[in-house]
Amino acid sequence: MRIQINHQTHYDYEDFTRYAIQRLYLTPRDEPGHRVLRWELKGDGEMRQQRDAFGNIVTTLVTTKPSKSISISVVGEVESLATPFDQAKRHQFERVPHEPPVEVFLRPTGLTQANAEMVDFACSRISPASPESELLALAADIEDRLTYTPGVTHVGTTAIDAWMRGAGVCQDHAHVMLALCRSAGLPARYVSGYLSGEARASEATHAWVDVWLAGYWRSVDITHRCLTADRWIRLAVGQDYEAVSPVRGVRQGGGAETMRVAVSVCH
Structure with a gap:
């Protein structure tokens, strides 16, 4: 199966910017x-690419010319190499040598703190000795509690806020899963990526979670209550959304901004 990705991001500013720098987690790696058959990332400015501490491909886009807009374009194609014999393990990833110790992903962040209720909930359902089925049951519990509702949360919404609100999107599902797993002693990391073939266009850019269990990272999509497979394309892994958001930056000047995003992911 081949998956085609087209991801366009455009910023408009009310005045000229003097300087802008963007950190882009928009390039998948072969896994x-x-x-990755082809991948073209373009932006208005100078681009430099490197690997971060977790092995993700990160691009820095620097714009030094006065501008009232910045565009970032991704066009690419990724091929699934799965055979009928390895489909059952598509959600399972080994730790690679350059990665930090898995214990790094036990530490809560500002977005993935758990309150006392969440800690009790987590410890009553999972432990480091849990089978994979209990991770899926936990994902279903989270999705039951947090109704998928676009627009009620934002990029700064914490796991506690989403838990108390009872609604959110894939990012919130992932943050709550991270908070619960870490509270129960399971290392867990945020995964940013694409999901092909979704009826809801808002889910083409997606988020899910890797949980360290029995010597492997097990990749779980909380929003869809399932283990990941061919249609999930990974862009980056980190401690939370803030660590690996697809586009994040700062600028001097420009005043108010508006952002337009168009994403197509299909196979």
Whole structure:
């Protein structure tokens, strides 16, 4: 299966910017089961690419010329290499040598703190000895509690806020899963990526969670109550959304801004 991605981001400013720098987690890497056939990332400015501490491909986009707009374009194609014999393990990833110790992902962040109710909930359902089925049951519990509702949360919404609100989107599902797993002693990391074939266009850019269990990272999509497979394309892993948001930056000047995003992911 081949998956085509087209991801366009455009910023308009009310005045000229003097300087802007963007951190882009918009480039997937070859991984077991997926091969990047072509990938073109373009932006208005100078681009530099490197690997971060977690092995993600991160691009820095620097714009030094006065401008009232900035565009970032991604066009690419990824091929699934899965065979009928390895489909059952598509959600399972080994730790690679350059990655930090898994214990790094036990530490809560500002977005993934848990309150006392959440800690009790987590410890009553999972532990480091849990089978994979209990991770899926926990994902279903979270999705039951947090109704998928676009627009009621934002990028700064914490796991506690989403838990108390009882609604959110995939980012909130992921943050709550991280908070619960870490509270129960399971290392867990945020995954940013694409999901092909979704009826809701808002889900083309997606978020899910890797949980360290029995010597492997197990990749769980809380929003869809399932383990990941061919249609999930990974862009970056980190401690939370803030660590690996697809586009994040700062600028001097420009005044108020508006952002337009168009994403198409299909196979």
